[in-house]
Amino acid sequence: MVVLITDVLDPVCHELLEEAGHTPRVVTDAGPEELIEHVRGAHGWITRSGTDITADLLDAAEDLEVIGRAGVGVDNIDLEAATRRGILVCNAPTGNPLSAAEHTCALLQATARQVPQAVRSLQGGAWERKKFSGTELHEKTLGVIGVGKIGRAVSERMEGFEMEVLGYDPYLSDDVMERLVPEFVTLGELLERSDFVTVHTPRNDETMGLIGADELARCTPSAFVINCARGGIVDEEALLEAVEAERLRGAAVDVYSEEPPQRDELSALIEHPKVVATPHIAASTGAAQEKVARRTARQVIAALKGEAVSSPVNGMGLRMAAQPEARPYLHLADGLGQVASQLGRERLRALTIGCYGEIPPEYTEVLRVAMLRGVLGHQGLDAPVNLVNAPMLAEERELRVREEREQAPGSFTQLVQVTAEFEGGETHRVAGTVFDGGVEGRTPRLVRVGSHELEMQLDGSMLFYRNVDRPGMLAAVGQILAEADINIASLALSRPSGGRGGAEALTALRVDDPLTPDVIDQVAAMDGVKGVRAVEVR
Numbered sequence: 001m002v003v004l005i006t007d008v009l010d011p012v013c014h015e016l017l018e019e020a021g022h023t024p025r026v027v028t029d030a031g032p033e034e035l036i037e038h039v040r041g042a043h044g045w046i047t048r049s050g051t052d053i054t055a056d057l058l059d060a061a062e063d064l065e066v067i068g069r070a071g072v073g074v075d076n077i078d079l080e081a082a083t084r085r086g087i088l089v090c091n092a093p094t095g096n097p098l099s100a101a102e103h104t105c106a107l108l109q110a111t112a113r114q115v116p117q118a119v120r121s122l123q124g125g126a127w128e129r130k131k132f133s134g135t136e137l138h139e140k141t142l143g144v145i146g147v148g149k150i151g152r153a154v155s156e157r158m159e160g161f162e163m164e165v166l167g168y169d170p171y172l173s174d175d176v177m178e179r180l181v182p183e184f185v186t187l188g189e190l191l192e193r194s195d196f197v198t199v200h201t202p203r204n205d206e207t208m209g210l211i212g213a214d215e216l217a218r219c220t221p222s223a224f225v226i227n228c229a230r231g232g233i234v235d236e237e238a239l240l241e242a243v244e245a246e247r248l249r250g251a252a253v254d255v256y257s258e259e260p261p262q263r264d265e266l267s268a269l270i271e272h273p274k275v276v277a278t279p280h281i282a283a284s285t286g287a288a289q290e291k292v293a294r295r296t297a298r299q300v301i302a303a304l305k306g307e308a309v310s311s312p313v314n315g316m317g318l319r320m321a322a323q324p325e326a327r328p329y330l331h332l333a334d335g336l337g338q339v340a341s342q343l344g345r346e347r348l349r350a351l352t353i354g355c356y357g358e359i360p361p362e363y364t365e366v367l368r369v370a371m372l373r374g375v376l377g378h379q380g381l382d383a384p385v386n387l388v389n390a391p392m393l394a395e396e397r398e399l400r401v402r403e404e405r406e407q408a409p410g411s412f413t414q415l416v417q418v419t420a421e422f423e424g425g426e427t428h429r430v431a432g433t434v435f436d437g438g439v440e441g442r443t444p445r446l447v448r449v450g451s452h453e454l455e456m457q458l459d460g461s462m463l464f465y466r467n468v469d470r471p472g473m474l475a476a477v478g479q480i481l482a483e484a485d486i487n488i489a490s491l492a493l494s495r496p497s498g499g500r501g502g503a504e505a506l507t508a509l510r511v512d513d514p515l516t517p518d519v520i521d522q523v524a525a526m527d528g529v530k531g532v533r534a535v536e537v538r
Contacts, residue, residue, distance in 0.1 A: 001304055003044035006035065006051040009070055010286075010293035013046065020301045036060045044300045046070060047077075049259070049280070055081035066303035068296040069313070071096060071283060073230055075203045079314050086389040089313040090299045093149065095292030096283035101153035103282035104198055104228045107252035108158070110276045111224045112137055112196070114250075117273060135195075135222075135249075137161040143194030144182055145210070146201035146229065147172060154198060155181040166190045191218040196226065203230035213238040216247065225251045228282045232257035240269045252276040315369075315388035326363055328434045328442035332416050333367040335444050335458040335537050336430050337374025340420035342535045343428040343449075343464065350400040351375060354417040354431075364403055371418055372401070377538065412447065432458055452494035452506040460489070461511045462535040463520075468528035469495060469505040477507070477529075480522045487512040 003017050005026045014024045027038045032054065039045065039061040046068040047053065053067060058081045067077060069091040082089050110116060113134035121128050142158050144151045147169040155165045159181060167182025168190045177184045191197060197219065201207045211225070212235040219225070225248060227234045236257060242248045251274065256266055259280060270277040283292070299309040333353065341348060353371045355364050372390035376397075385393060394401060417431040431448040444458040456462075467473045474493065481488060489510040495503055515534040524532040 001043040002041055003046060003300060003304075004039055004042040005046045006030070006038075007046075007048035007070070009046065009048070009296075010290045012290055013070070013293035013297040016294065016297040016301065020304075022301070022304070032057065039064065044068065044304055046296055046300060049073065049076055051076060053077045053082070058082055058085055058087065061087075066090065066300050066309075068092075068300040070292045070296040073202060074313050075230060080392075083314045083389050083392050086384045086386045088303050088309065088315055088386075088388050090296075090303065090309045090311050091313055092292045092295040092299075093311055095295050096285075096288035097149040097153055099285040099288035100150045100228060100282040101157065102285075103254065103278075104150070104154050104200075104226060105157050107226050107228065107254065107276055107278070108142075108196055108198065108224070109137070111226065111250045111252045116276050137163055137196075139164070140195040141166060141193055143168070143190040143197045145169075145187070145190065145197065145199045147177075147180060147182060147184075148200060150229075151198075151200035152180060154200065163196075166194060187215070188218060191215055192220070194219070194223060196224045198226040199229045199233050201229055201233060203233055207233050209233075209235050211235065211239075213241070216242045219248060221247055222249050224249055227252070228254040231255040231259065236269055237265050240265060240272065243269075243272055243274050248274075250274040250276070252278075254278045254282045255280050312388075315386075326366065328444060329359065329363055329367055329416065330370040332432050332434055332444035332458065333370040333418070334374035336416060336418040336432050336446070337371035338378055338537045339446065339449075339458070339462070339535050340418045340428050340430050341375040341378045343430070343533050344420055344422040344426050346422040346424045346426055348375065348379065348399065348420060348422055350402070350421040351394075352402040352404060352417075352419040352421075354404045354406075354415075354419070356406055356415040356417065357413045359414050359416065361405065364405065367416060368401065368403055372399075375399075375418075375420070378536075415447075417448075446508075449494075449506055449508065454492035454494040454506070454508055456490060456492050456508055456510060459537045461514045462537065463509040463511065463515055463523070463532070464506065464535060465523060465529050465532040466504050466506055467526075467530075469493075469503050470528065473526075473528060474507065476526060477509070477523055480519060481509075481511065484516065484519045485513075486515065486519065 002023050002025050005024050006028060008028055017024050025042060030038060035057055039057055041063055042061060043063050044066050045064060048070045055078045064087050066088045067082060072091055072093045074089060074091055077089055079089060114132045118132040139162060141164045143166045144155050145168050147167045159165060165182040167184045168187045210233050216238055239251055243251055258266060261267060261270060269275055299311060302309050353368050355367060369387050369390050372394045373385050373387055376385045376390055376393050381393060412433050415431055415433050419429045421427050429450055432444055432446045434442040435445050436442060446456045446458045489512050492508045494506045520532055520534050523529060
C-alpha cells in the first residue's frame with residue numbers, strides 16, 4: 001500500500017514502512033492543489049505540523065484509511081471530516097514530551113537571565129554587565145497551564161530550582177491532582193501569583209485565545225510568559241502590547257498562530273528585545289524525532305493491517321480494542337447490533353446497550369461504539385462505518401443511545417444485550433455472551449431473542465421467523481432451502497417459557513449461503529409462519 005509522507009521525518013519511518021511491504025510516497029513541498037493528486041491512491045498519510053489536511057484533500061483521498069500525526073497536536077488535521085469518512089487519526093503523544101519540556105525550561109531560564117540579549121550585545125562589541133543582571137528562579141512561583149505529560153515534566157524539573165509550582169487544568173480529576181507536583185488553583189489565581197507562566201494545553205476551540213489581554217492584565221509587571229504549546233493559545237497581539245507597555249517583564253515564544261510568521265505583529269513580537277523567540281523547535285531533538293517517527297510508522301502499519309492502535313485521536317474506543325481480552329466482547333456487541341437492526345422493518349429511532357454481570361465497566365464505552373458500528377452498517381449509509389465514525393454517524397441520524405449496567409439476569413455471569421426501538425413502536429431485544437474457544441480464545445454467541453432463549457453462533461447468514469409449533473414446520477422450511485441449494489449449518493427452536501406444542505415458537509437458522517429474496521418470500525408465504533427476517537452478520 002502507498003503511504004503519503006508530506007513532512008520531513010526521521011529515516012526510520014521510511015524504513016519501517018518498507019519493511020512492512022508499503023511504499024512511501026514522499027512529497028514535502030507540494031501545495032494543496034498538487035497534494036490532491038498525490039493523495040489519490042494513498043492508503044496512509046503521515047505528517048507533522050507543516051501540512052494542513054483539509055476536508056477537500058480528504059474528499060480526494062478515496063482510499064485513505066489512516067492519518068498518522070508525527071507528534072501530539074492535530075490542529076492541522078480536519079478531524080471532523082476525517083471522522084465522518086471513517087479515517088482513523090492517530091498521533092505520537094509520548095514521543096517528544098521530554099524534548100518539549102526541556103526546551104520550555106531552557107526558554108524559561110533564558111528569559112530570566114536575558115541570555116540571548118546578552119549574547120547579541122557581546123557579539124556587537126559591548127560589555128553591559130549591569131544591563132543583563134537577570135532574575136533568580138530560586139523561590140519564585142511557576143504557573144503551569146495544562147498539566148499533561150509536558151506540563152508535569154516541566155513542573156518536576158523546575159522544582160529542582162526550588163520554585164513553587166502552581167497548576168491549572170480543568171480536565172484533571174481530584175484524584176489525579178492529588179498525586180501531582182503542582183498546587184492546583186484557578187486560572188485567575190495562577191496568573192496573579194506566578195512569576196513565570198508557561199502554557200501546555202492543546203489548541204482547540206476552547207483554548208484559542210485562552211491567555212488574552214484580560215488574562216495578561218492579571219499578571220504582575222515582573223512576570224514572564226512562555227508559550228511552547230501552540231500558536232494562538234496566547235494572544236500574540238495582546239502579549240506584544242503587554243511587553244511594550246511593561247505590564248510584563250518579558251516573554252518567550254516557540255510557536256505562532258502563523259508558521260512561518262509573516263504578519264507584522266508577529267515580526268514585532270519576535271524582534272522585541274524583551275522576547276526570546278525560537279522557530280517551533282521544542283520537539284526538534286534527534287532522539288525525539290526518531291521516537292516520534294518510529295511510533296507513528298508503527299501505528300500506521302498496524303492500522304493498515306486492521307489491527308488496533310495505541311494512540312487514536314478520533315476513535316477513542318480503539319484504545320480498548322487494542323486489548324486482546326476486550327476483542328471478543330467487541331465482536332459480540334457488533335454482532336448483536338447487526339442482528340437487532342435487521343430484525344426491524346421501520347426506521348430505527350433508539351438503542352440501548354446493557355452490560356450485565358462481570359463485564360468490566362471500562363468496556364462499556366467501546367462496546368457502545370461497536371454496537372453502533374454493527375447497527376449502522378445495515379442502515380444503507382454511503383460512508384463506511386467503523387469504530388472511528390460510528391458515534392458521529394449515529395448523532396447525525398438522531399439516534400438516541402442509552403447504556404445500562406446491573407447484575408446479569410438469568411444463568412449468565414456475563415451478558416450483553418441490545419434493544420432496538422423502531423418507529424411505530426416495534427422493539428427488538430437480543431442478547432449474547434462469549435464462550436470459550438474461537439476468537440482470541442472466546443467466541444460470541446447469541447443466547448436470547450426477545451423472550452426466547454436459544455444458542456447460536458453469531459456470524460454469517462441467518463434466518464429468523466415465528467411459527468406455530470407443530471410437526472412438519474421445520475421440514476417444510478428445510479425443503480425450501482434444499483431446493484435453493486442452501487445448506488443449514490445450525491438451528492435453534494425456542495418456545496416461550498412454559499410453552500407447549502401448538503404455541504408460537506421462534507426458529508433461528510444459520511445457513512451457508514446468503515438468503516435470496518425468493519427464498520425469503522417462500523418461507524413467509526407458509527401457513528403458520530410470520531415475522532420472517534433474513535439477517536447477515538458480517
